[in-house]
Each structure stands twice: as C-alpha cells, then as structure tokens.
Amino acid sequence: MSDTSLNKIFEEAVARVNAHTEPFPADTLLKLYAYYKKATNDYGKPRSKKPIINAFKTNALFQVKDISEDEAKQAYIDLVNQYFLYRK
Numbered sequence: 001m002s003d004t005s006l007n008k009i010f011e012e013a014v015a016r017v018n019a020h021t022e023p024f025p026a027d028t029l030l031k032l033y034a035y036y037k038k039a040t041n042d043y044g045k046p047r048s049k050k051p052i053i054n055a056f057k058t059n060a061l062f063q064v065k066d067i068s069e070d071e072a073k074q075a076y077i078d079l080v081n082q083y084f085l086y087r088k
Contacts (some may be wrong), residue, residue, distance in 0.1 A: 003070070010039060010073040013080040024083070026056075031079055034060035038072035 001009075017024075017032060024032065037043070038061070046057035064072060 006070060006073055009077055013077045016080055016084070028079065028083055030056055030060040032076060033057060034064045035072045035076035035079065037061060038064045038067060039069050039076055041069060 014036065034057075046054040046061075048054050048057065064075075067075070
C-alpha cells in the first residue's frame, strides 16, 4: 500500500472514530490513543487531570514504542474496522 493511500485510509478511520457518539470500551480507547499518537508522531505527555488515566495512557504508549508510524496507522485502521464490524 502506498503512503498516500495508507494516509487517506488512516484519516478516514480517524474521522469514523471521531464521528462515533457511543463510548468505546476502555481497552479499545487506549489502543486507539496509542496507535494514533504513534502514527502522528505526537510524543507529548498525556494531559488528563487524573493521574491514573495518565498512567494507563503512558503504559499504552510504551506498548507501541517499537512499531513504525506506518505500522501504527495500519494497526489503528485494523482496530477501527474490527470494532465497527462487530458493532452492527
């Protein structure tokens, strides 16, 4: 898959997640967070007001530290597709 098509599909998956109005399960949300941060090369510290949330986010980021940005984009896309496939 070319970088252009991967980026387009990734952006569509992000838009799909952002448009979803029901809450995501916590484990799915943490994975989406980590893949998104890695895919967009955003290494800022988690900024929740609750320290426990920051700890979970930091752990999620640690778990994806060894994958590339493109791998993170593909993992994000796959997770979104899988989540919505079983939500019908």
